[in-house]
Amino acid sequence: MEDILEIGGRRIKNRLFIGTGKFPDKSVIKDVLVSAKVDVVTVALRRVDPGSGDDNILDNVPEGCILMPNTSGARNAEEAVRIARLARAMGCGDWIKLEIINDNKYLLPDNTESLRAIDILVKEGFTVLPYMNPDLTEARRMVDAGAAAVMPLGSPIGSNRGLKTGEIVKIMIDEIKVPVVVDAGLGKPSQAAECMEMGCDAVLVNTAIAIADDPEQMAKAFNMAVEAGRIAYRFSSGKISGKASASSPLTGFLR
Amino acid sequence: MEIKINGKAQTVMDDMTIQVLVEDRGLDAGRIVIEYNYTIIPREKWGDIIISDEDNIEIVSFVGGG
Numbered sequence: 001m002e003d004i005l006e007i008g009g010r011r012i013k014n015r016l017f018i019g020t021g022k023f024p025d026k027s028v029i030k031d032v033l034v035s036a037k038v039d040v041v042t043v044a045l046r047r048v049d050p051g052s053g054d055d056n057i058l059d060n061v062p063e064g065c066i067l068m069p070n071t072s073g074a075r076n077a078e079e080a081v082r083i084a085r086l087a088r089a090m091g092c093g094d095w096i097k098l099e100i101i102n103d104n105k106y107l108l109p110d111n112t113e114s115l116r117a118i119d120i121l122v123k124e125g126f127t128v129l130p131y132m133n134p135d136l137t138e139a140r141r142m143v144d145a146g147a148a149a150v151m152p153l154g155s156p157i158g159s160n161r162g163l164k165t166g167e168i169v170k171i172m173i174d175e176i177k178v179p180v181v182v183d184a185g186l187g188k189p190s191q192a193a194e195c196m197e198m199g200c201d202a203v204l205v206n207t208a209i210a211i212a213d214d215p216e217q218m219a220k221a222f223n224m225a226v227e228a229g230r231i232a233y234r235f236s237s238g239k240i241s242g243k244a245s246a247s248s249p250l251t252g253f254l255r
Numbered sequence: 256m257e258i259k260i261n262g263k264a265q266t267v268m269d270d271m272t273i274q275v276l277v278e279d280r281g282l283d284a285g286r287i288v289i290e291y292n293y294t295i296i297p298r299e300k301w302g303d304i305i306i307s308d309e310d311n312i313e314i315v316s317f318v319g320g321g
Contacts, residue, residue, distance in 0.1 A: 090316075
C-alpha cells in the first residue's frame, strides 16, 4: 500500500526533508539528494557577491525536487514577506519555509510574527510551512490562517539534541489537521525515528547530514530511520505499560 | 553616478539598464532575482529600466540553507 504525504497539493514519497546549508563540500549535495531520493529540499536566499565564484545551489538540486526556500534572515513579518516574494520570483515554485527569528542565541522562531506573515503570504498564493515553537494554540491559528503544514522544532537549530519538545509535538500531532514536520535539532537517525514513531508526518534534517564524515551515508541512515519509524507508527507501536507482559509462555518448565 | 547595489555604494555608467548591469557584472541571469527600488523586476523587463542616480538595487540568488 502506497504511503504518500500530501502538502499543498504535492505528493511526497520521502518523508525525510533535507536542508542544503553547512555542507563543507557543496559538490556532495547532489549525490546526497539523488541517492537518498529526497523530495523536499530547503535552500536560502542571499545577496549575490559577484566574483565570489560560489556555485549556484540550484545546480546541485535534482530535477523534480520540491524546492522550499526559507526566509532565514527575516526578523519580522515584513522582512519574511519580502524574502518570500524574492524567492518566488526565482521561478522555482511557491513553497516557502517561513522562518522568522530575532533571538540570536537560541535561534528560536517568533510565532506571533510568523502568524502575521502567514496571513499575507497565503493570500498571495504561497504554500507556507512555518518553522515554529511547538504550541497547540499558535499552531491552530497558523492552520486557520492557511499554513499548509506546521514545523515545530525538536530542539534549537544545529544543536543535535533531538526531540526535546516531544510532549507538545505529540499533542500537536493528535490535534492539528495539517501535516506536522519536526524541523531542527535532530542529530541522530534514532531521533528521527522517534519523531516518526510518534506520528510526525515528516522530519527536516540539515546539520546532522551536512557535517557528517560521509553525508551520503548519513542521509541513508536517516532515510532508513524515517522509514522504520513511519512503518512502526502506521502499524501501531505497542502501548507503554508499568508492568511486564510476558512474550513467552509462563508455564513451569524443567521444574 | 552613484547607486546602491546590495547595500553598498557603487559607481556605474550613466544611462545603464538593469540588463546591461547584469551582463556587465557577469551574472547568470537565470539564477538571480532583482529588486529595483524595493520592487521585483521580472527578467523580461530588465532592458526597459534605465538606472538613475541613488537607485537601490538588490541582486539575490539561492544558496545552501536549512
